[in-house]
Amino acid sequence: MDTGSMCTVERRGRVHLITITGAGEHRLGLPLISALRSGVAAARASPGAGALVLAAEGKYFSNGFDQAWARTVPLHLQMSMSEGFRGLLADLLALPMPTVAAVTGHASAAGCALALAHDSVVMRGSRGFLYMSEVDAGIKIVDYFGEVLRQKVPDAATRRDMVLAGSKMTAAEAVRRGVVDAAADGGVDDVVAAAVAAAEGLAARGWDGEVVAEIRKAMWPAVWGKVKDYGAEAAAAARPRL
Known part of the structure; x- marks a missing residue:
């Protein structure tokens, strides 16, 4: 599956792999956010899919929101980018299968939040x-980003360093501080292979996907509370019945 040439979606065994394509910075503008949401929806609808992995080609996993575009458009379009991303996080939190981020390169700002939402x-x-580049860029942090960091970064000093000092955290430090689960040696393909292997191991547990999703929401209620009204589940519930 090709989601508008920005992402590819493939099956590797029981794992649904979404890859952001190209050698650019993978800025999270509306087109890429929409492509990612389509990929997550495809995973949800895929028979037999037991886990999801999100990866990216090139130097960057994602360098955050498309701020250059946002500065050229009216405020309501800027807001639509943020709310679309809020919906993407809701889609991930409500997804009835385990999720693994393969952080194949730099993950900044919204890109960092996207990785940690898995x-x-x-x-x-x-x-x-x-x-988390907001303090260096002079941009206020989005409220639900703050909740992701509070829930997913276990140590208060680490959160302070990331958000108020703009510290750039390597894989070794992120593992040591409990922010990520593993560091994989090698290139992009090796990182993806390690993430797919981890996801395959989770899929092999044969868990009830809906139970996984409900446990996830219960584990991170503050995050879910800030994003739930924007996800695919909310959109489906709001759609008129014929």
Whole structure:
């Protein structure tokens, strides 16, 4: 499956792999957000899919929101980018299967939040960092980003360093501080293979996917509370019945 040439979607055994394509920064503008949401929806609808992995080609996992575009458009379009991303996080939290982020390169701002919104994170050991760049860029942090960080970064000093000091965290440090689960040696393909293997192991447990989703929401209620009205479930519930 090709989601508008920005992402590819493929099956590897029981794992649904979404890959952001190209060698660019993978800025999260409306087109990429929509493509990712389509990929997540495809995973949800795929018979026999037991886990999801999100990866990216090139140097970047994602360098955050498309701020250059946002500066050229009216405020309501800027808001639509943020709300679309809020919906993407809701889709991931409500997805009835385990999720793994393969952080194949730099993950900054919204890209960092996207990685941390997964159940587990495998990060490339030799290249790339996690970076909440808002303090350096002079941009206020979005409320639901704050909740993701509070729930997914276990140590208060680490959260402070990430958000108020703009620290760039390597894979080794992220593993040591409990922010990501594993660092994988090698290139992009090796990181993806490690993430797929981890996801396959989770899929093999044969868990009830709906139970997984409900446990996830209960584990991170503050995040779910801020995103739930924007996800695919909410959209489906609001759709008129014929």
